[in-house]
Amino acid sequence: MTSMQWMRDPTAETSPLKRPRHAPPKSLEGLTVGLFDIGKTRTSEFLDQVELRLHERKIETRRLGKPTNSKVATPEILQKVADEADVVLIALSD
């Protein structure tokens, strides 16, 4: 004979909504590429090189980022990214 017992759920009881990623564009032509610096040391040096290569291909860029890697991007920063760029490269470099 069995009886039903229970315990309680220690989680936040949220179901994360997993949204599919946007399909990557076939070409960067005519698009603005956001170069997002996550705030780690020397990331800007790495992005400088990427930006040079993109400019050689006449692709427009925007430098974006957050002040430090230790803190998450604020909604304002994310909105600025959405406003100013069509695709984004998020980069770090130590």
Next chain:
Amino acid sequence: MIRECSLAVFAKRDCPTCQLVEPVMHALAAREQGFRVYSQDDPGFPSEVKGVVDDRELEQSFRHNIETVPTLIRFENGREVARTEGWDVKKWRKITGVADLGKDLPEFRPGCGSKSVEPGVAEHLLVKYGDAGIRSRKIEFGDYDDPVELCFERGWSDGLPVVPPTDVRVLRMLRGTTHRPDEVVGRIPPNLAECTVEKVALNAVMAGCKPEYLPVVLAAVEAALEPVFTLHGLLATTYFSGPIIIVNGPVAKRIGMNCGINALGQGNRANATIGRALQLIVRNVGGGRPGEADRATLGGPGKYTFCFAEDESDPAWEPLSVARGFPRGASTVTLFQGEGVQGFVDQKSRTPADLARSLAMGLNATGHPKIVQTQRAILVLSPEHYAIFRDAGWDRQRIEREVNAATVRPGKDLVAGAHGVGEGIPAARANEAVPKFYEDGLMIVRAGGPAGLFSAILPGWLAGRNRMELQPVTKEIKP
């Protein structure tokens, strides 16, 4: 209560006053058809009385809020109209309407505690017959299921077995605080999920906490959620760090925390489970799990739990909480973003200046000897090392000042490439005299057993671009 009951006594055999009034119950049973005795421990007591109801399950005692036996209750049309506890001849005569009731008995005898309010019983009865008020989702299991294994399967464990959060355990845990279960403590990263006092209690149960630890856990969660503590970054970092909790004030002794032998090690329930509770909250409520948001390259054993108390036994020593602005006698938690123990040995320095220089050598090694001013550290000063400073009249501020000063090194030894090591500070700082930490980057805590010229360095998280960005946080522990 059955409607035909007009007069009820709640009693137990294991109560001298109930036994004293046994003849009274006989008399009432003979006079009043609607008389019932609800017997808590023996349906054969009182003997030869019709209308004894077996209440060993204590359902009726719970439903009628019985705190004392005997309790006499008068009902009219199923509703209670009068009640008295213990034996008081005048009150019993008034309620029963029997003028000579108990004429051979003493006038007054106090009753005994009801079995329904014995320690540990009340929560079971509330869960079985009442509304426990717990709102978290029920996870059902049968007799043949192992709830500990179910917790593992659901991903609720840090790798060690957890205590299944049953209603009775959660209710007992919630008795450890004056806060309501539905109060929101804050939002736990990385999912920024709302965390109530009830969720904290659930995870404290799972960690193995006792109810009296709950205020400490709540204060720790509150401290961890201060933006300057940067919990999201700390749980996500590739570095070794996790939250370290230091407890100060009378609460530490009250709940039996260890600040002595093996203070940073295993074996003390409060130390072990308070730190674990905070990490389980990050995992279960916030969703911060290794391999997902937690990207630690190697991690460290301190991420299971890291909590200890400061030794405040020397009145000459200013406790960490006081140094951080709280009055003596206040109980506090201080949260620090740190990694495991870096042992420090010096068995030969005998003067405070020697020992300060020696400690600075150990502290300069945190992270990397050539990395500076990106990290804080805690120095856990053992009694034997502390005695060298105390005997020379050095207090907390003096030790901090002297040790910090002793960490200063020529920039030329620290620049990238110096001594054939690529790691290091920019070449432009070659002519500076460079200290290891920012001026407030070193915190000293006293702990440890009486023997051993060893101290411990708890290096901080290697993150933050300036002194203000990441800071330890101290919060007062309130009931």
